[in-house]
Amino acid sequence: MSEFGSRLRELRRAAGLTMEQLAEASGVSARAISDMERGHSRTPQARTLAALAAGLGLGPGQLGDLEDAVRQQRVQAVGRPQLCEPPRAVKDFVGRxxxxxxxxxxxxxxxxxxxxxxxxxxxxxxxxxxxxxxxxxxxxxxxxxxxxxxxxxxxxxxxxxxxxxxxxxxxxxxxxxxxxxxxxxxxxxxxxxxxxxxxxxxxxxxxxxxxxxxxxxxxxxxxxxxxxxxxxxxxxxxxxxxLAPLGPDESAALLRAIAAQAADPRAAAGVEAVARLCGHLPLALRIAGTRLATRPAWTVDHLVARLADADRRLATLSTGDLGVATAFALSHAQLSHPARELFRRLAHVPGVDFAPTLAAVLTGAHPDDAADGLDELVDLGLLQQSGPDRYRFHDLIRLFAGERLRIEEPAGTRAATAKRMADWLLETAVVAGRWFEPGYGCLPAGYAGLVPLATADEADAWLQAERNNWLGALRSASRGGQYQLVVDVAEAMHWYSDKYVRAEYWYDVYARSRAAAARLPDRRQEVTHINYFSWAATQCARRPDEGARIAMDAHRVAVDLGDVKEQAWALRYAGDAWRQAGDPSAALDSYRRGAELSDLAGDHDGYVLLRSGIAQALTELGRHADALTECRATLREAEDRPMAPRPALAALVNVHLTMAAARCGLGDWAEALRVAERALPAAVEYGYAGYLAETHLTIGRARLALGAPEAARSSVHLARDLLEDLPHGRLKTLAGEVMQALP
The missing domain is CATH 3.40.50.300 (P-loop containing nucleotide triphosphate hydrolases)
Structure with missing residues (x-):
C-alpha cells in the first residue's frame, strides 16, 4: 500500500464512510477509490483529489496532509522506470x-x-x-x-x-x-x-x-x-x-495550426489546394505543414506548385523520418505476391473506381481470385471499398501504386497490360451501347464476356458505373491511333447518348470520333461523326452557334459525297442548334428541307424525327394550331412507317410533349393535362430526365390552371427535383414561376 493510499483509507474510516458512501459523496467511483487505497493506481489528478477532499469534508490542514502524501508518492516514483508510458499527445490535434x-x-x-x-x-x-x-x-x-x-x-x-x-x-x-x-x-x-x-x-x-x-x-x-x-x-x-481522411475545413485548420504562412487569410485558396493535393490525409498534411513551417521563405503557393507535380508529390511529402511513401510501403510489404501484382497494375485504371472484373482483366486471374486480392488490399488499408463491388484508391496511394508499377514491371509489360485493359473496356462498351442502337437492340449471339449484359438495364448500369474507365480507354485509343475502334465505340453510343443528353462528356467522345473518322478512308463515316459532333456541341456543351456551324460543315461534306441521308441529318442538327439559339424560324426551314431529303432517302427514323422538330418549331413560333396539325400528321407517319424502337419512342415522347405545350399555349388545360399524362409512361421508358421534368411540369401547370393546386404542387416539385442537375434554364424559370403562382 502506498503512503497516499494508506492516508486516504485512514481519512475515510475516520469519517465513518464506506467506499460506496465516499464514492456517492465525491463522484469518484468506488473501484477507483479501492485502487487508490491499495496502491494499484497512480497518484490522482488535482481534480480527483479535490473531489475526494470535498466528499470527506476535509479541512485545509487535512487536505494539505493528503497533498503531501501525493507529492511524496510522485517523488518516489521518479526514480523507477515507467513502462508503457503513452507518447506525448499532439498539441495541434484537429477534427475527429x-x-x-x-x-x-x-x-x-x-x-x-x-x-x-x-x-x-x-x-x-x-x-x-x-x-x-x-x-x-x-x-x-x-x-x-x-x-x-x-x-x-x-x-x-x-x-x-x-x-x-x-x-x-x-x-x-x-x-x-x-x-x-x-x-x-x-x-x-x-x-x-x-x-x-x-x-x-x-x-x-x-x-x-x-x-x-x-x-x-x-x-x-x-x-x-x-x-x-x-x-x-x-x-x-x-x-x-x-477512420476516413479529414474534411476540407479540418485539413485547413491543421495546416494553419502548424505553419504561420497557412494562417494568413490571403492564403486561403492555396491552403485549400494543399489540402486537396494531400488527399486530406493527416500524415501528408502534417508533413506539408512542417515543410512550410521550417522554410520561412516559402509561400503556400510555392508548396502548391511543388505538390502539383504528381511525379514528385510523394517525394515532397517526406521530411525527417516521416514519409507518406514510407508509411504505405510498410503495408505493401505485407502483401502476398499476387496481391502485389494486382496493387501495382490497378494504377493503370483511368477512372476513380472500378469493379473486380477490371481487376481480373489486369492480372488475367479468375474474377473470384481477383476479388480475393482486392479484399487483401482493403484489409491492409491500401484500397477503399466505395460501394457494393466497387473499389477506389486514395489519391496518394494511387501515386504509390504507380511508382511500384514503374519500378517492378518493364515498359513492354506495362504497355501490354494497359492495352489489354483498354481494349476490353472499349469492346464491352460497344456491346453495351448497341443495346440502344436501332440496328442491334440485343446481346450478340455467343456473348461470353466477364460482365452480365443480358438486358438494356444491365448495359446501362455498366456503362454508367464504368463511365470514367471506358472514357479514359477511349482517350487512350484516340492518342494511340486506334481510329476505327474510337469510331466504333462512338457509333455504338449514338442512341444511348440520348438517354444522358446533357452530359458534357459526349462532346469529348464525338470530337474524338470526328477526328478519328477523318483519318479513315471511308468519308461516309466522317460525315456521320461530324453530325454527331454537332449534336454534342449543341445539346451537351450547350454551344448552339458552334453546333450549327459544325452541322453545316457536315451538310457540305454530305453534298460532296452525294449522301442524301446524312444531308438530312445535318439539317436536323442545324435546326436543333438554331432552335436552341432562339431562332425557331431558321430551325423550321431547316427541318422542312431535312424532312424532304429523309423521305427521299427512305430514312423513316430521320423523317419522323424531323417532322416532330417541325412541330416543336411551330409551337415556339406561337403557331399552336399548326403545331397540333403537324403533331397529328407525325403520329400517323410513325404508325405507317417501319421505325426502330428507340427512335420511335423518342418521336412519341417529343410529339406528345409538343402537343401538350401547344394545348397550354391555346389555354386548353384539360386537353394539355390529358396529353401530358399520356406522354408520361413513354418518357419514363425513354429514361431522359429532361423529358420527365417537362412532362411533370406541364402536368403541374395544367392542374394549377384547372383549380387543383395541391396536386399541381406535387408535380412541380417532381419537375424541379429532376431539373436540379440539368441545364434547362427555360424550364427552370417556368417551374419557378409556377411555384410562385401556387397559393
Whole structure:
C-alpha cells in the first residue's frame, strides 16, 4: 500500500464512510477509490483529489496532509522506470470529434464486458494520434493508469503476444517472479489485474487478431483501444471506428495550426489546394505543414506548385523520418505476391473506381481470385471499398501504386497490360451501347464476356458505373491511333447518348470520333461523326452557334459525297442548334428541307424525327394550331412507317410533349393535362430526365390552371427535383414561376 493510499483509507474510516458512501459523496467511483487505497493506481489528478477532499469534508490542514502524501508518492516514483508510458499527445490535434465522442460513450457505458475499441484504416490517417488523444481526455477516469504498447504489426516480425503480455504485466507492477510461463497463464493474469483496476490500454499498430486477442480485458471497467491498418474482423464484441481522411475545413485548420504562412487569410485558396493535393490525409498534411513551417521563405503557393507535380508529390511529402511513401510501403510489404501484382497494375485504371472484373482483366486471374486480392488490399488499408463491388484508391496511394508499377514491371509489360485493359473496356462498351442502337437492340449471339449484359438495364448500369474507365480507354485509343475502334465505340453510343443528353462528356467522345473518322478512308463515316459532333456541341456543351456551324460543315461534306441521308441529318442538327439559339424560324426551314431529303432517302427514323422538330418549331413560333396539325400528321407517319424502337419512342415522347405545350399555349388545360399524362409512361421508358421534368411540369401547370393546386404542387416539385442537375434554364424559370403562382 502506498503512503497516499494508506492516508486516504485512514481519512475515510475516520469519517465513518464506506467506499460506496465516499464514492456517492465525491463522484469518484468506488473501484477507483479501492485502487487508490491499495496502491494499484497512480497518484490522482488535482481534480480527483479535490473531489475526494470535498466528499470527506476535509479541512485545509487535512487536505494539505493528503497533498503531501501525493507529492511524496510522485517523488518516489521518479526514480523507477515507467513502462508503457503513452507518447506525448499532439498539441495541434484537429477534427475527429465524432469518433472521439463515440469512443468515450463506448468506454463509459458502464455495463457488459470490458469495452474494446478498434480504430482501423489506411496508413497516415492518424489512428495513433486519435487513440492517444482519447487516453489523454480520459486520464481522470482511469486511476489505475494508462498504458501504451506498440505491437509493431507492420514490421517483418511483429511483437509476439507473449512478449506483449510480459511488458504489460511488468508495467502493471506484477512481480516478475510471479509472471506466468505460458501465454495462456500470462493472459489470464492480465485479465485478472484489469478486472480489479480501472486501466486504459492503447494497443497500437496491431498486426492480427491472434496477436491482440490475449491482451484484451474480459470483465471490469478497464478500456482497450486497438489501432490497426487491418479491420481485425475476427475480434468479437468490439466497437469498430473506421477512420476516413479529414474534411476540407479540418485539413485547413491543421495546416494553419502548424505553419504561420497557412494562417494568413490571403492564403486561403492555396491552403485549400494543399489540402486537396494531400488527399486530406493527416500524415501528408502534417508533413506539408512542417515543410512550410521550417522554410520561412516559402509561400503556400510555392508548396502548391511543388505538390502539383504528381511525379514528385510523394517525394515532397517526406521530411525527417516521416514519409507518406514510407508509411504505405510498410503495408505493401505485407502483401502476398499476387496481391502485389494486382496493387501495382490497378494504377493503370483511368477512372476513380472500378469493379473486380477490371481487376481480373489486369492480372488475367479468375474474377473470384481477383476479388480475393482486392479484399487483401482493403484489409491492409491500401484500397477503399466505395460501394457494393466497387473499389477506389486514395489519391496518394494511387501515386504509390504507380511508382511500384514503374519500378517492378518493364515498359513492354506495362504497355501490354494497359492495352489489354483498354481494349476490353472499349469492346464491352460497344456491346453495351448497341443495346440502344436501332440496328442491334440485343446481346450478340455467343456473348461470353466477364460482365452480365443480358438486358438494356444491365448495359446501362455498366456503362454508367464504368463511365470514367471506358472514357479514359477511349482517350487512350484516340492518342494511340486506334481510329476505327474510337469510331466504333462512338457509333455504338449514338442512341444511348440520348438517354444522358446533357452530359458534357459526349462532346469529348464525338470530337474524338470526328477526328478519328477523318483519318479513315471511308468519308461516309466522317460525315456521320461530324453530325454527331454537332449534336454534342449543341445539346451537351450547350454551344448552339458552334453546333450549327459544325452541322453545316457536315451538310457540305454530305453534298460532296452525294449522301442524301446524312444531308438530312445535318439539317436536323442545324435546326436543333438554331432552335436552341432562339431562332425557331431558321430551325423550321431547316427541318422542312431535312424532312424532304429523309423521305427521299427512305430514312423513316430521320423523317419522323424531323417532322416532330417541325412541330416543336411551330409551337415556339406561337403557331399552336399548326403545331397540333403537324403533331397529328407525325403520329400517323410513325404508325405507317417501319421505325426502330428507340427512335420511335423518342418521336412519341417529343410529339406528345409538343402537343401538350401547344394545348397550354391555346389555354386548353384539360386537353394539355390529358396529353401530358399520356406522354408520361413513354418518357419514363425513354429514361431522359429532361423529358420527365417537362412532362411533370406541364402536368403541374395544367392542374394549377384547372383549380387543383395541391396536386399541381406535387408535380412541380417532381419537375424541379429532376431539373436540379440539368441545364434547362427555360424550364427552370417556368417551374419557378409556377411555384410562385401556387397559393
Amino acid at each position: 470529434a465524432g469518433e472521439l465522442d463515440r469512443m468515450r460513450r463506448h468506454a463509459l457505458a458502464g455495463f457488459g464486458p470490458a469495452p474494446v475499441a478498434v480504430v482501423h484504416g489506411q496508413a497516415g490517417l492518424g489512428k495513433t494520434a486519435l487513440a492517444v488523444r482519447l487516453a489523454d481526455q480520459l486520464r481522470d477516469h482511469y486511476p489505475g493508469g494508462r498504458f501504451y504498447l506498440d505491437l509493431r504489426g507492420t514490421d517483418p516480425e511483429p511483437m509476439a503476444a507473449g512478449d506483449a503480455l510480459v511488458r504489460l504485466l511488468r508495467a502493471l507492477e506484477v512481480n516478475a517472479r510471479t509472471i506466468g510461463e505460458t501465454d495462456d497463464e500470462r493472459s489470464s493474469q492480465l485479465r485478472a489485474v484489469l478486472r480489479d483496476r480501472r486501466c486504459l490500454l492503447v494497443l497500437d499498430n496491431a498486426g492480427s487478431e491472434a496477436q491482440v486477442r490475449p491482451l484484451l480485458p474480459s470483465e471490469g471497467a478497464s478500456l482497450a483501444v486497438v489501432t490497426s491498418r487491418r479491420v481485425l474482423g475476427g475480434l468479437e464484441g468490439v466497437a469498430r471506428i473506421a
